[in-house]
Amino acid sequence: MDPTQTPKSIPGEPETREMLLNVGPAHPSMHGIIRIIAKLDGEQVLDTDVEIGFLHRGFEKMAETVDYNGVMPYTDRLNYVSPLINNVGYCMAVEKLLGLSVPERCHYIRVIVSEISRITDHLTCVGAGAMELGAFSVFLYMIKAREFLWELVEMVTGARLTVSYCRVGGVKGDLPEGFEAQCRHALQETRKVLKEADALLTRNRIFVDRMSGTGKISAEDAISYGITGPFLRGSGVAYDVRKDCPYAVYDRFEFDVPVGTRGDNYDRYLVRMEEMEQSIRIVEQALRDIPPGPVLANPETGRPIPAAEMVDEGKMGRIAGIVDHRAVIDPTLEGAAKSQHGGIEAGEKRVFLPAKEDTYGNIEGLMQHFKLVMYGHGIRPPKGEVYFPVEGANGELGFYVVSDGTGSAYRVRVRPPCFAIMAALPKLLVGDMIADITPTFGSINMIGGELDR
Amino acid sequence: MSEAGFFTTRLDEAVGWARKFSIFQYPFVTACCGMEYMATACSHYDVDRFGAGLPRFSPRQADVLFVVGTISHKMAPVLKRIYDQMAEPKWVVAFGVCTCTGGFYDNYATVMGIDTIIPVDVYIPGCPPRPEYVLDGLMKLQVKIQEHGVSGARSAPESRPAELVR
Amino acid sequence: MNAASLIQALRDRFPHAVQAAHSYRGDATVLIGRESLLEVARTLKEDPAFQMSFLMDLTAVDFSAYGKKRSPAFFAHSGVAVKPSPEIPDEEPWPGPPAPARFVVVCHLFSLPLKHRLRIEIPVEEADAEVDSLTSVWASANWLEREVWDMFGIRFHGHPNLKRILMYDEFVGHPLRKDYPVNKRQPLIGPIN
Numbered sequence: 001m002d003p004t005q006t007p008k009s010i011p012g013e014p015e016t017r018e019m020l021l022n023v024g025p026a027h028p029s030m031h032g033i034i035r036i037i038a039k040l041d042g043e044q045v046l047d048t049d050v051e052i053g054f055l056h057r058g059f060e061k062m063a064e065t066v067d068y069n070g071v072m073p074y075t076d077r078l079n080y081v082s083p084l085i086n087n088v089g090y091c092m093a094v095e096k097l098l099g100l101s102v103p104e105r106c107h108y109i110r111v112i113v114s115e116i117s118r119i120t121d122h123l124t125c126v127g128a129g130a131m132e133l134g135a136f137s138v139f140l141y142m143i144k145a146r147e148f149l150w151e152l153v154e155m156v157t158g159a160r161l162t163v164s165y166c167r168v169g170g171v172k173g174d175l176p177e178g179f180e181a182q183c184r185h186a187l188q189e190t191r192k193v194l195k196e197a198d199a200l201l202t203r204n205r206i207f208v209d210r211m212s213g214t215g216k217i218s219a220e221d222a223i224s225y226g227i228t229g230p231f232l233r234g235s236g237v238a239y240d241v242r243k244d245c246p247y248a249v250y251d252r253f254e255f256d257v258p259v260g261t262r263g264d265n266y267d268r269y270l271v272r273m274e275e276m277e278q279s280i281r282i283v284e285q286a287l288r289d290i291p292p293g294p295v296l297a298n299p300e301t302g303r304p305i306p307a308a309e310m311v312d313e314g315k316m317g318r319i320a321g322i323v324d325h326r327a328v329i330d331p332t333l334e335g336a337a338k339s340q341h342g343g344i345e346a347g348e349k350r351v352f353l354p355a356k357e358d359t360y361g362n363i364e365g366l367m368q369h370f371k372l373v374m375y376g377h378g379i380r381p382p383k384g385e386v387y388f389p390v391e392g393a394n395g396e397l398g399f400y401v402v403s404d405g406t407g408s409a410y411r412v413r414v415r416p417p418c419f420a421i422m423a424a425l426p427k428l429l430v431g432d433m434i435a436d437i438t439p440t441f442g443s444i445n446m447i448g449g450e451l452d453r
Numbered sequence: 454m455s456e457a458g459f460f461t462t463r464l465d466e467a468v469g470w471a472r473k474f475s476i477f478q479y480p481f482v483t484a485c486c487g488m489e490y491m492a493t494a495c496s497h498y499d500v501d502r503f504g505a506g507l508p509r510f511s512p513r514q515a516d517v518l519f520v521v522g523t524i525s526h527k528m529a530p531v532l533k534r535i536y537d538q539m540a541e542p543k544w545v546v547a548f549g550v551c552t553c554t555g556g557f558y559d560n561y562a563t564v565m566g567i568d569t570i571i572p573v574d575v576y577i578p579g580c581p582p583r584p585e586y587v588l589d590g591l592m593k594l595q596v597k598i599q600e601h602g603v604s605g606a607r608s609a610p611e612s613r614p615a616e617l618v619r
Numbered sequence: 620m621n622a623a624s625l626i627q628a629l630r631d632r633f634p635h636a637v638q639a640a641h642s643y644r645g646d647a648t649v650l651i652g653r654e655s656l657l658e659v660a661r662t663l664k665e666d667p668a669f670q671m672s673f674l675m676d677l678t679a680v681d682f683s684a685y686g687k688k689r690s691p692a693f694f695a696h697s698g699v700a701v702k703p704s705p706e707i708p709d710e711e712p713w714p715g716p717p718a719p720a721r722f723v724v725v726c727h728l729f730s731l732p733l734k735h736r737l738r739i740e741i742p743v744e745e746a747d748a749e750v751d752s753l754t755s756v757w758a759s760a761n762w763l764e765r766e767v768w769d770m771f772g773i774r775f776h777g778h779p780n781l782k783r784i785l786m787y788d789e790f791v792g793h794p795l796r797k798d799y800p801v802n803k804r805q806p807l808i809g810p811i812n
Binding site: 053099221228387 | 648725727758786
Binding site: 025026027031033053054055056057058061062073074076077080081124128139140143144146147150160161162448449452 | 481482483484485487488489491492495496497510522523525527528531535557558560561562563580581583
C-alpha cells in the first residue's frame with residue numbers, strides 16, 4: 001500500500017485507521033526530552049511532528065548578562081557530554097574577535113582535551129544507543145571507559161563534567177605532572193573497551209538487523225538540512241572541520257575521516273566507532289609532539305612543600321631560593337603556577353588572569369586579577385562580529401559573537417550541531433517502523449543542552 | 454508514637470527496612486546531571502548496592518522520583534503530572550542545583566527550584582553532584598524512608614514556605 | 620575564494636543588492652536588502668562560482684541597545700571613580716552595525732566543494748519585521764527561521780509552519796529582544812518566582 005494514502009477498509013478485513021502516537025517528552029527509550037507525535041498506519045510511521053524546547057535555559061540571553069569569561073560555565077552545559085569542545089570553541093571565537101593568538105603548547109593542550117572529550121561523547125552515544133536496543137552490558141562497558149577518561153579530565157581540570165577549563169587567551173592551568181602516563185593508560189583501557197564493544201555489537205544479529213537500513217538519509221538531503229559531523233559522514237560526505245577548515249594545530253596531525261556509504265544507523269555507528277580510534281591517534285600524536293612544558297626547578301630537598309608552609313616561610317623572610325620551590329597546591333589550582341604560565345597563556349595582560357603567585361604576591365598582579373574579574377570590568381574586546389566553527393562531537397559547532405566594546409558580549413549565538421539533525425528527524429522516520437524510532441533517535445545523539453540551549 | 458505497642462513498632466521497622474532497600478526510582482532525566490546519574494548507576498559507583506538499581510520508567514510503579522536536571526517552564530507541567538501519577542508512598546529527590554534552586558539559570562525560561570511545583574524530600578546540590586554526593590543523598594533518603602513506617606505518618610516534605618518564594 | 624574576492628564576485632553579480640560589505644577578521648560579510656534576498660540566495664547555492672551548499676546558521680541580532688548599554692563599574696555607586704579598562708584597540712576597525720534598522724538577520728553560509736564561508740546580513744525594520752523565507756533554498760532554514768521568529772519576532776514570508784519552537788505557545792513576547800527583561804517569567808504552573 002502507498003504509505004501516503006489514507007488506508008481504507010478492505011472487504012473481509014477489519015477496518016484499519018491511522019493512529020496518533022505521542023512519544024515523550026519523558027519517555028524511557030529516549031535519553032533526551034523531546035516530543036514526537038507520530039502518525040501511524042499499523043507499525044509504519046506515516047508522518048511525524050517533532051517538538052523541542054523542553055530544556056531551553058536561555059543560554060544566549062544569559063551570555064549577554066555576564067562578562068566574557070563568565071560565559072565559560074554556560075558553554076560547559078551546552079553539550080554536557082563533551083564540554084571541553086564547547087569551551088575551546090567559545091574561547092577561540094573570542095580570541096578571533098580580539099585578534100589574539102595563544103602559545104603552541106596551549107593549542108596542543110586544547111587539542112588533547114578536545115579529543116578526549118570527543119571520545120567520551122561517542123562512548124556515551126554508542127553506549128546509550130546500544131542500551132536502548134537491549135545491549136545493556138555494552139553500556140556498562142562504555143561507561144567504565146568513560147570513567148577512565150573522566151578521571152583524566154578531572155586530573156587536568158579539577159572537575160569531571162562541568163570543567164570550565166579554557167580561558168580567553170589560554171587555558172586554566174598546564175597539564176599536571178604524570179598526565180602523559182595516565183593518559184596513555186586511559187587510552188589503552190578505552191581501546192580494550194572499544195574492542196569488546198566491537199565484538200559485542202558489530203556482528204550481533206539483533207543489533208545489525210535493527211540498525212542497518214533504518215533512519216536512512218541521502219548525502220544531498222543531509223547537506224540541505226545542514227547536517228554535519230558523524231551523521232553527515234555516515235552518508236558518505238567527508239566533511240570534518242578539523243580537516244577542511246583546520247583550527248588550533250589540527251593540520252599537523254595525521255588522522256583519517258571515516259565515511260559511511262549508505263547513510264543508515266549502522267553506518268553512523270561504524271563511523272563513530274572509527275572516530276574514537278582516530279581521536280586516540282590524534283591524542284597520541286599530540287602527546288608526542290607537544291612542546292615541552294616548564295621544567296620545575298629542583299628544591300634542595302627534592303620534594304614539594306605544602307603551599308601554606310611556603311607562605312609561612314615567605315612571611316618569615318626565608319625567601320632565598322623560594323622561587324625554586326615547588327608548592328603542593330589545591331588540585332583545582334594545579335598548573336596555574338607562574339613557572340607554568342608562559343606556555344599556556346597569550347601574554348596579553350588585558351585578557352588573561354595572572355599567575356596565582358602574582359595575584360597573591362604583588363599588587364600589580366592583584367590589580368590585574370581584579371580588573372579582569374570585577375563586575376563591569378573584565379575583557380573588553382573591540383567592536384566587531386566573528387563566527388568561529390570547531391568540530392564538535394555532533395558536527396560543526398560554531399560560535400557567533402558580536403561585541404559592542406563593553407565588558408560583556410552584545411550577542412552570543414551558538415550553531416548547535418544537533419539542531420540541524422533534529423530538524424531532519426521527521427524525514428528520517430517517515431516510512432520506517434515505529435520500533436525504528438529508537439535506533440534512529442539514538443544515532444542522532446541529541447543533547448538537550450545543545451539543542452534547546 | 455508513645456501509644457504504639459511492640460508489634461506496631463517492630464512492623465514499622467520491618468516495613469521501613471524492606472522499603473528502603475527496594476527503591477524503584479523513576480529517573481526524570483532532562484539535562485547535564487543525567488551524565489552523573491548514568492555514572493552513578495553504572496558499575497563504577499554501582500547504585501545497586503543501595504537497592505536502587507532498577508529504574509522503573511512508569512511513574513505508577515515507582516517509589517522515588519529522581520528529578521535530574523534543569524526544569525524549564527515548558528517542562529514544569531509534565532513534571533507535575535508525573536508526580537501526580539505516582540502512587541503513595543512516594544518520595545522526590547532533587548538532583549543537582551538547578552532542581553534545588555534554579556542554579557545560575559536565573560532567567561525567563563527556568564523554574565527556580567522544583568520545590569515551587571512539587572514537594573521535595575532530599576536535595577542533592579552540585580552542578581552536577583559527584584556520584585559520591587548522590588550516594589550520600591540516597592542514604593539520607595533511606596533514613597527518611599525508614600522513619601516513614603507502615604502507617605503513612607510521614608514527616609512533612611520540605612516544600613518552600615510561601616513567604617520565601619521570591 | 621578568499622574573503623575579498625568573494626565579496627567582489629558578489630558585488631559584480633548583484634551591484635544593487637549588495638549594500639555594504641566588509642571582511643572583519645577575515646569573515647566575508649555582505650549586507651543585502653531583503654527584496655533581493657531570495658534571488659541572491661538561489662544564486663549563491665546554485666552558481667558554480669559560489670556553491671554555497673550549506674546554510675550553516677541563521678539567526679538575528681537586535682541592535683536596539685547597541686552602544687547604549689550602561690557599563691556599570693564596581694564601586695561606581697559609592698562615588699569612587701573606577702573606570703573600566705579601556706577597550707582593546709583594533710587596527711582595522713569594524714564598520715559598525717547597520718543603522719538605522721533595529722534587527723539584522725544573519726546567515727552563515729559554507730561551501731563544501733570550495734571551502735569558503737560567507738555571512739549575509741539583512742537589515743530589518745521593527746515596524747515591518749518580515750523577510751522572505753529561505754526554506755525553498757535550504758531545508759535547514761525551516762527550524763532556524765522558526766527559532767528566529769520565536770526569539771526575535773521576525774516573520775518569514777512563505778515559511779510553511781512558522782510557530783514557536785523553543786518556548787511554549789502561551790509565552791508572550793520574544794525573549795532575545797533587548798527590551799525583554801532577562802528574568803521576566805511566564806510560568807505555566809507554579810508561582811512567578
